[in-house]
Amino acid sequence: MNQPIASPLPSQRLYSLDALRGFDMFWIMGGEEIFHSLAKITGNPFLQALSDQFEHPAWNGFHFYDLIFPLFLFIAGVATPYSVGRELEKGVPRQKLLLRVIRRGLILVLLGIIYNNGLKIHPLAEVRFCSVLGRIGLAYMFANIIYLYTKWRGQVIWFASLLIGYWLLLSLTSAPGFPRGDLSMQGNFASFIDRSILPGRLYLVIHDPEGLTSTIPAIGTGLLGILAGQLLKNSLLSPSAKAGRLALAGVISLALALAWNTIFPINKNLWTSSFVLTVGGISLLLLSAFYYIIDVRGYKKWAFFFTVIGMNSILIYLSPHFINWKYMTDGFFFWVGQLIGDPWNIFFMWLCFLAVKWAFLYVCYRKKIFLRV
DSSP states (O other), X not given: OOOOOSSOOOOOOOHHHHHHHHHHHHIIXXXXXXXXXHHHHHOOHHHHHHHHTTSOOSSSXXXXXXXXXXXXXXXXXXXXXXXXXXXXXXTOOHHHHHHHHHHHHHHHHHHHHHHHHOSSOOOXXXXXXXXXXXXXXXXXXXXXXXXXXXXXXXXXXXXXXXHHHHHHXXXXXXXXXXXXXXXXXXXXXXXXXHHHHOOSOOTTSSOOTTOSTTHHHHHXXXXXXXXXXHHHHHOOSOXXXXXXXXXXXXXXXXXXXXXXXXXXOOOTTTTOHHHXXXXXXXXXXXXXXXXXXXXXXXXXXXXXXXXXXXXTHHHHHHGGGTOOHHHHHHHHHHHHHHHHOTTTHHHHHHHHHHHHXXXXXXXXXXXXXXXXX
């Protein structure tokens, strides 16, 4: 990606970013069950293979479902030059923006704790402090702090340093009693540090996929999004050329990931550096495609379905703790499942489930009700 020009062009809202965020959240709100149910009903090998892509690998390796979480963090980074960057251009003091970024990050950490444990009082040993929202909050916060106090070149250096530094950390260390560079769940140094210093419980007892140590490379995921956002907002390249640069960067990132995978395996649980480049490359390719189709070519209508979801991503993510979506779906559409009967009723009831959620988000969209952090 080229270094941004110092004098940016007037920016416009990236409609593609809301659509891409909605595409990402669609799978979290239940979209993956379409493939799970079809595979279960038909037993078709191809559909089974697709269904497997919506399950996380046990440890090393990569499935499509591993992309969902880091893609959201990447998108948050892309939005930074359009939010924090715009405030800087208006002359808002960096210290004020710093406090705003820290506050947002800590609010996401708090929401993550609530998401994991509910609004209940638990013994400290039963509380899980690590979370998806917590990682997004911390990685977003530190990536934005780097953005506030460095220029493009400094951000690239930070990105490379985080990935190389994390690789060296895990390659030159291990948990006590394991050989140096051990990357098993029990033996890797990141999980050992989390077990040693984090209070409460870890998701997998001896390891947490959203642990504190593996948040270090996740900052790189946010930074990669920030670099992509600066290219889109500040570069004097033509819109089509910007899309091309994003796609090229995505291909290079994937090539580097595959090369690094030979000595530092692609692993979401550890958020390895090769994993950062893998999900970063795919995220860049998706952003390039969405940007070119929606913002460059102007084909927006097809993406409205995803945009409605993307405009209220935090709300739909938190909603299962406050709304019984299955109860609501059965209340409106249980008769549909009865008419269709086994085994296809499972598939169609999942479609109804998604329709109810989307209808709720559409009402919020029309009423301009958006949950912001």
